[in-house]
Amino acid sequence: MGVRSNSTWLFRAATVMAAALAVGSAAAADYPTKKQAPPAPAPVVVAPITPGFFVKAGFLYAVNQSSSKLSSQIAPGGPQYEIPGLGATFSNVATLGLEAGYYVTPNVSIDVSAGVPMWVTDKTKGTTAVGPYPVPDGTLIAKVMPAFVPLTVLYHFNQFGAFQPYVGAGIAPVFALAHQDALNTGVTVDPTVGFVLQAGADVMIDQHWGWTVDVKKLFAEVTSHSTGDNLAVIGGPPVIYPLAGTQKTNFQPWILSTGVTYRF
Numbered sequence: 001m002g003v004r005s006n007s008t009w010l011f012r013a014a015t016v017m018a019a020a021l022a023v024g025s026a027a028a029a030d031y032p033t034k035k036q037a038p039p040a041p042a043p044v045v046v047a048p049i050t051p052g053f054f055v056k057a058g059f060l061y062a063v064n065q066s067s068s069k070l071s072s073q074i075a076p077g078g079p080q081y082e083i084p085g086l087g088a089t090f091s092n093v094a095t096l097g098l099e100a101g102y103y104v105t106p107n108v109s110i111d112v113s114a115g116v117p118m119w120v121t122d123k124t125k126g127t128t129a130v131g132p133y134p135v136p137d138g139t140l141i142a143k144v145m146p147a148f149v150p151l152t153v154l155y156h157f158n159q160f161g162a163f164q165p166y167v168g169a170g171i172a173p174v175f176a177l178a179h180q181d182a183l184n185t186g187v188t189v190d191p192t193v194g195f196v197l198q199a200g201a202d203v204m205i206d207q208h209w210g211w212t213v214d215v216k217k218l219f220a221e222v223t224s225h226s227t228g229d230n231l232a233v234i235g236g237p238p239v240i241y242p243l244a245g246t247q248k249t250n251f252q253p254w255i256l257s258t259g260v261t262y263r264f
Contacts, residue, residue, distance in 0.1 A: 049106040049158055049263075056212050058259010060097025060115045064090045065252045068125075072229075072245040080246055087125040088141055088247060093118050097257040099214075101154075109154050111168070111198075113216075113257075117145045117177050122247075124183075130229050130243070133236040135183070140233065141247070142187045142226070143180035148172045150196040150216055150255075162210075165201040172196045174220045174251070184247075185240055186227030194220025194251070208263050216255040223248050 068088035071080040095118045101111035122141040129135060152170030176189035200214035226245040232238040 049103055049156070051103050051105065052264050053100070053102050054109075054261060054263040056097075056099040056113075056214075056257075056259055056261045058097055058212070058257055060093075060095050060255065060257040062093040062095075062115070063254040063256065064092050065254060066090055066249050068247050068249040070124075070245065070247050073243045076242045076244075080244065083128050085126045086128045086135075088122055088249070089125045090144075090249075090251075091121045091123075093120060097259065099257075103156075106158060107156050109156065109166075111152050111154055111170075112149065113152075114147070114149050115255075117147055119143050119145055119180070130231065130234065130236075130241060133231055133234045135234050140182040142182050142184050142224075144176050144187070144189060144224075145178040146174070146189075147177050148174045148194065148218060148220070150198065150218070152196060152198045152216075154198065156202075162204045163201060164204065165199075167199045169195070169197050172218055172220065174218075174222060176224075181230065183230055183233045184226035184228070184245060185230050187224060188226075189222065189224045192220055192222055194218050202261055210261045210263075212257075212259060212261045214257045216257075218251065218253050218255060220251045221248070222251045 096116045099113035124139045150172040152168045154166045154168030156166040175191040179187040204210035224247045228240040
């Protein structure tokens, strides 16, 4: 009897110990070990592009690249001749850039862009003289508030996920909104139409919001006219000398912009 009781007690103790070990092992399995890697972040989900509108806004910087030929009358009422050794240069512009467009297909969009108008200085490059008065290099010819509105057709490459580059081309009406006389008086600018190339990329954060980087190159021939010269600007008397002039500019600025984009 004593041997049987001891055997029964040992069997029950072993059963309880095994159960306790099994429960402890199951509980320990519920806790991650230190060697387990953290879960990978969820990828950015960008919905496929569908026909619809979009807008962009941000910083725009126009880098002047132009060359000008200046012509003037030798005497009032006479023909105009090109002034040897004298050109002109325009200042760069920093402003707010705006763009809007419509996706005709997932890969093709029509875009129109512009910037908030700013004053641009037109200064001489080289030296000459008006009568007995020399015109120093860097003399202010006039101030102009130009406007150019590129209208382009773009092709978008959408096979790279959130990174979506594009290229395109189009036309750009070029005109002046306002003028301010300086050395030249009675300044006017003829409207014209130029050719524009465009490239850039959108980096989408989700199906609506993204960041954009864009560059455009404009090619245009711009002609401006004046009716006289203000001699006071170059140290002469406060007299408007009636010499008509013409400035022909090969206008080729780089237009750089970056900002946010929103797709509706």
